[in-house]
Amino acid sequence: MAKHNPGDILTSDWNPVVGCQRYSAGCRDCWWLDGIMPWQIRLGNLPKIVVEGQPTDVEARFDPAKLRPKKGIVGVVQHGDLFWDKVPDATIDRVLDIVDEVAAEREARNRRRQEGRPLDTTKYVLWSKRAERMADTMARRYPKGVPAHLACGVSIENQALADERLPHLLRMQGRRFVMIEPMLGPIDLAAYAAVDWVVLGSETGTDRARPMDLDWARTVRDFAVARFIPFFVKQVGPSHKSPVRTLDGRTWDEFPDGFVK
Numbered sequence: 001m002a003k004h005n006p007g008d009i010l011t012s013d014w015n016p017v018v019g020c021q022r023y024s025a026g027c028r029d030c031w032w033l034d035g036i037m038p039w040q041i042r043l044g045n046l047p048k049i050v051v052e053g054q055p056t057d058v059e060a061r062f063d064p065a066k067l068r069p070k071k072g073i074v075g076v077v078q079h080g081d082l083f084w085d086k087v088p089d090a091t092i093d094r095v096l097d098i099v100d101e102v103a104a105e106r107e108a109r110n111r112r113r114q115e116g117r118p119l120d121t122t123k124y125v126l127w128s129k130r131a132e133r134m135a136d137t138m139a140r141r142y143p144k145g146v147p148a149h150l151a152c153g154v155s156i157e158n159q160a161l162a163d164e165r166l167p168h169l170l171r172m173q174g175r176r177f178v179m180i181e182p183m184l185g186p187i188d189l190a191a192y193a194a195v196d197w198v199v200l201g202s203e204t205g206t207d208r209a210r211p212m213d214l215d216w217a218r219t220v221r222d223f224a225v226a227r228f229i230p231f232f233v234k235q236v237g238p239s240h241k242s243p244v245r246t247l248d249g250r251t252w253d254e255f256p257d258g259f260v261k
């Protein structure tokens with residue numbers, strides 16, 4: 001479970017839409033397509049019609065009651081990419097309508113809470129490799145800026161993809177973060193410093209996982225530390241089962257203000 005995995009930034013996730021298609025270098029050994037998807041089908045948690053290359057709406061999950069109990073830091077559509085061009089705009093809106101509805105209920109409860117009772121600070125995070133569509137969608141849906149209960153991330157693997165995608169991240173008004181996983185090359189984020197969080201991780205999961213040079217991670221760490229940007233390292237080694245989480249003798253488990261796992 002994500003909550004109990006110290007290398008995961010999420011407390012839990014919610015996946016009303018599943019499915020994806022390999023898109024860039026980091027997708028080569030996609031953990032979802034190659035691992036979670038066939039396993040969940042075998043368990044009967046996903047219908048057998050789920051296949052690579054086609055998004056599937058899991059109707060039973062399109063229900064605010066399924067999202068309401070999830071608290072902390074909740075990943076929205078982790079089992080795919082919500083901004084993949086095969087996912088219709090109407091489906092994206094359906095997903096975000098439920099997130100906004102449940103967040104509004106929480107805010108109302110926070111306003112009514114008795115003095116001394118803790119605030120419910122639950123945050124919903126989305127991240128995507130399809131940065132241009134994500135930024136376009138957020139601008140259309142939230143012309144005054146992305147609401148505070150949402151954080152938008154863009155996933156990158158190397159410098160070329162950073163330069164292609166991160167300008168779109170910076171078009172989004174609101175809480176935004178960079179997800180570098182799997183890190184497949186050195187990345188200089190100097191042109192993209194206006195972000196609220198940097199998360200980094202090596203490739204894991206298969207015996208052909210491409211190794212991450214620790215100096216690549218150090219460069220990103222030094223960038224984040226110098227600018228007081230919260231920095232989180234998921235893992236730096238190739239093993240998912242025995243993750244190495246320390247970089248130069250310590251772990252990096254920083255979250256933006258108000259994010260409580």
Ligand code: SF4
Pocket residue numbers: 020021022023024026027030031032033079080081129
């Ligand atoms: S974008 Fe993510 S979910 Fe989609 S194929 Fe690539 S790694 Fe897998």
